[in-house]
Amino acid sequence: MKDSVQAIDIVIAWVDGNDSNLKNKRRKFMNQAEPSNALEDTRFASNDEIYFCVASILKFVPYSGTIYVVTDQQQPKWLDQFEQQGLCKAGKIKIIDHREVFNGYESALPTFNSLSIESMLWNIPDISDYFIYLNDDFFFNQASHQQDFLVDGQMVIYGHWQSNFVKKVKYLLRKFVQNKFGKIAQPKYSMAQMLSADCVGLSRYYEIHHRPHILSKALLANYFGQHPLFLQQQIRFKFRNIDQILPVGLSNHLAIQNNQAILKDDVEIAYLKDGRDLEPFIQALSKEHIKFGCIQSLDQLEQRDELRIRHALVDKFREVLPSQIQPTIAR
Incomplete structure (x- = not known):
């Protein structure tokens, strides 16, 4: 089947951090030995972003296959309205529980760790x-x-090369301090990328940023099948840990090693991290060359800024947002 007509499934990781059952479950596994930034409430917060995410796929990704929403015995309140209101065909959106994703690896559950979950998506x-x-x-x-x-079975990867050396030295130093003095090392996105290259023998990593990424089921399944102990070590952490690799990075680096990758420069995205990004983010929503967006920590914004973002996104995706969601989000 040609790439131009081949459906590509889409996987979205979602969690409702306000769910009391999940909070209680998470609390049972929290302790002082966990890195603090892996436990922040905003890491588990849900502020309706899932609806914009799904709406954007329905509006802008005609080649999408099934949209899988990966959850831990949860479901976004309004998710079924996409289908019920005819905004997508029946079965287009599927909830898939952690128990299905971790089938055969149930000992790693429950998990509150995005890196552990990402490691099992091929399953x-x-x-x-x-x-x-x-x-x-x-x-x-x-x-x-x-x-x-x-493109013709080649994964398109956007980023740039970085040497492992500096990140590897920092990693080893932080591990030494942790083991010697008990100061818990904080996991870092870039460090996890470096480790994903290091584990396959590369001396540099192809650094990527926050946006959608293509992954290969075969590359990940084959690698973890050949390194079962590595996978067990990767998914055993309940919260993000400095020793974990970035699974997206692993898929990328395996593709590069196997000549299955097309490397391209970084692309500009509509990125919102805090209130300082408000105006540039809203302006970016209408720019045709900016194909992707990311809203980080919406719950950390001032209320008036949060409302402006919500209204802007509702306006952008109104025709593919269920009617109940629009007044609820743009409150």
Whole structure:
């Protein structure tokens, strides 16, 4: 089947951190030996971003197959309204529980760790050979073409090369301080990327940033099948840990090693981290060359700024947002 007509499934990781059952479950496993930034409430917060994420796929990603929403015995309140109101076909959106994702690896559950969950996405039953993974705070900002991610079986990866050396020295130093003095080392996104290259023997890593990424089911399944103890070590952490790799990075570096990758420069995204990004973010929503967006820590904004963001996103995706969601989000 040609790339131009091959459906690519999309996987979204989602959690409702306000759920009391989840909070109680998480509390049982929290202790002072966990890195503090892996326990922050905002890491588990849900502020309706999932609806914008799904709406953006329906509006801008015509080649998308099944949209899998990965959860821990939860479901976004309004998610079924996409189908019920005819905004997508029946079965387009599927909730898949951690127990299905971790089938055969149940000893790692429960988990509150995005890196552990990402390590098991290849295990989703019937998922497409290549799939796009994104957090629920990512969205597609403009029309996407399959060639943005996959060209003749080659994964398109956006980023740039970085040497492992500095990150490896920092990693080893922090591990030494942790082991010698008991100061818990904080996990870092860039360090996890470095480790994903280091574990396959590369001396540099292809650094990526916050936006949707294409992954290969076969590359990940084969690697973890050949390194079962490595996988067990990777998914055993309940919260993010400095020793974990970035699974997206692993898929990328394996593709590069196997000559299955097309490397491209970084692309600009609509990025909102705090109130200082408010105006540039809103302006970016209408720019045709900016294909992806990311909303980080929406709950940390001032209320008036949060409302402006919500209204802007509702206006952008109104025709693919269920009617109940629009007044609820743009409150």
